[in-house]
Amino acid sequence: MSNTSEDLQVAVVTGGARGIGLAIVKWFLAHHYRVAVLDIDHQTLGATEAALDDAERVLAIRCDISSQDQVEAAAHLVSTRWGRVDALINNAGVAVFKPALDTTYAEWRHVLGTNLDGTFLCTQAFAPAMKARNRGAIVNIASISGFRASTLRVAYGTSKAAIIQLTKQYAVELANYGIRVNAVCPGPVETEMAKAVHSVAVRGDYHDTIPLGRYGTTEEMANLVGFLCGREASYLNGQAIGNDGGFEATGVGLPTFRRTEGLNRIGDETH
Numbered sequence: 001m002s003n004t005s006e007d008l009q010v011a012v013v014t015g016g017a018r019g020i021g022l023a024i025v026k027w028f029l030a031h032h033y034r035v036a037v038l039d040i041d042h043q044t045l046g047a048t049e050a051a052l053d054d055a056e057r058v059l060a061i062r063c064d065i066s067s068q069d070q071v072e073a074a075a076h077l078v079s080t081r082w083g084r085v086d087a088l089i090n091n092a093g094v095a096v097f098k099p100a101l102d103t104t105y106a107e108w109r110h111v112l113g114t115n116l117d118g119t120f121l122c123t124q125a126f127a128p129a130m131k132a133r134n135r136g137a138i139v140n141i142a143s144i145s146g147f148r149a150s151t152l153r154v155a156y157g158t159s160k161a162a163i164i165q166l167t168k169q170y171a172v173e174l175a176n177y178g179i180r181v182n183a184v185c186p187g188p189v190e191t192e193m194a195k196a197v198h199s200v201a202v203r204g205d206y207h208d209t210i211p212l213g214r215y216g217t218t219e220e221m222a223n224l225v226g227f228l229c230g231r232e233a234s235y236l237n238g239q240a241i242g243n244d245g246g247f248e249a250t251g252v253g254l255p256t257f258r259r260t261e262g263l264n265r266i267g268d269e270t271h
Contacts, residue, residue: 008032008034008057009033009034009084009086010033010035010036010078010082010084010085010086010087011028011033011034011035011036011085011087011088011089011229012038012078012085012087012088012089012122012126013025013028013035013036013037013038013089013091014038014039014063014065014089014090014091014092014122015038015039015040015065015091015092015093016035016038016039016048016089017037017039017041017044017045017048017060018039018044018192019189019191019218020091020141020186020189020191020218020222021037021089021091022048022218023217023218023219023222024089024091024221024222024225024226025048025052025058026052026222027219027222027223027225028087029052029054029057029058031226033057033086033087034057034058034059034082035057035058035059036059036061036074036077036078036081036082037049037058037060037061038061038062038063038065038074038092038122039060039061039062039063040062040063040064040065042062045060045062046060048060059077059078059081059082061074061077061078065092065114065117065118065119065121066113066114066117066118066121067121068121071118071121071122071125072125074125075125075126075129078126078129084129084133085126085130085136086130086133086135086136087136087137087138087139087229088122088123088126088127088130088136088137088138088139089138089139089141089225089229090119090122090139090140090141090163091141093118093141093159094110094111094114094115095111095155095156096108096110096111096155096156097152097153097156097197098152099151099152100154103154103155107155108154110155111155111156111159112155112158112159112162115156115159115160115163116159116162116166119140119163119166120166123138123170127170127179130174130177130178130179131174131179133178134177134178135178136177136178136179136180137179137180137181137182137228137229137230137233138170138179138181138182139181139182139183139184139225139229140163140166140167140181140182140183140184141183141184141186141221141225142160142161142163142164142167142183142184142185143156143157143186144186144187144244144247145157145160145161146160146161146162146163146183146240147161147164147185147240147242147248160185163183164183164185164240167181167238167240168238168240171237171238175237175238180228180233180234180236181237181238182233182237182238182239182240182241183240183241184221184224184225184228184243185240185241185242185244185248186216186221186243186244187210187215187216187242187243187244187245187247187248188206188215188216188244189215189216189217189218189221190215190216190217191218194215203215206247209247210244210245210246210247210250211245211246211247211250212245212246213245214245215245216243216244216245220243221243224241224243228241
């Protein structure tokens, strides 16, 4: 039996015009949701709205999530249009990759203001609609950089670690209203941005360090987000799940030891 328009669930996806966010939007549309797509980039947002070509189920809203006024205005638009929110995906984020002592306070505030403050502001604005229905799911897109420190990420890594803690804080309190809150922590993902900024050497280092030997796909990130919003994950709450091909689990392991030749050589030496 097909659902009527009024029965369709509503997802809100920030940073939904490209990359992982767009893959999440497409997952929700494929699973019969209506989707509010928030993005600061007006041109890309317009192109995405045109490509999706579904005026009945897609609401594109230009929004700077670091602005309380803009976030609250977006929440009002969604409420006016559909009157409910079932899932919120806090995906929008920015990064500044510079040595720690070269990172300016303005750059620090830009990253924290978008990644951390934006997650807080969107949750404060959209969660009340879930509370009113006594159910809902929130998924925050953090990062493996929130688990483990790495060079050039003093602002980005700190913001993602804070998002993981914020996820747990909300999970404890919002569970009282039937709202589950979890975080997805991607490792390196094959996005247009990654293709543009990751050199051959950087890609080689990642491939050597990730046990599965490749970058993740945006669809793999979206599949996990969708799962966390569904009935199958109804007891998952307050979790930060690495979706990284085993990257975080490797610690400081040497890639050479994981290669067949290295493992065989070690085996020969220990018998």
